[in-house]
Amino acid sequence: MVLALLFAAAGAMKVALSQEALLPLMPWVDAVPMAAVRGIGALEVLGAAGLVLPALWPAAAPLLPLAAGGLALLMAGGGALHISRGEYAESAGNAVVLALAVLVTRCGPGPHRGRTGRLCGARTG
Template sequence: MDITLWIVQGLLAAVYLVAGGLKLVRSRAQLVATGRLDWMKDNSDAAVKGVGAVEVLGALGLILPEATGILAVLTPIAAVGLVVVQVLALRVHLTRDERQPLPANVILLLLAAFVAIGRFLG
């Protein structure tokens, strides 16, 4: 089970590092221009950067505490935080009637919940 948790943590961390990193290093206008991030049109630059920072911190929290053995309880807490991120993302997309991102949001939510439960119980 530990190997499965590490694989899921690694995949989630990679996804959130890329997604959050792009939100931190690119401008909101550049991200909106891709045509896949319409929700950003209605949010400030600071809000987009804030989401990016939360995603990057969540990604780091999935790996570093458990890998170093320092405050390992932070790993499942980070996973719970990413579950909250996905619940909020689902809410945003549903209120905007954006159906395309929903499957990815649900998958990320379920994977983060799996890590949270697995690490809290393990």
């Protein structure tokens, strides 16, 4: 849930705020067209919805790994951008969120045939 809130808040800021307002918070926005920043924000908001919706509506469970996988791809791209700009602390943050998104993709709630082992915890039945 915390991961979803993080993406929803960051995405909403990217969609709603001007480049000038985002610049002190996210210095990378000067290197990316604002249309791309808005698109990234919209994808983050949609990804956050895809993380939360399955908990509210069980029929939406297939959205969870898709949303988490999409967010993992966004974080990989964000990390690459930060590394190319020498923003290593930010890329470390991307790496942590990327790892969490991959973990949700791989081990999220719901039935997981064949998804057992140390990473996800042994599941029986």
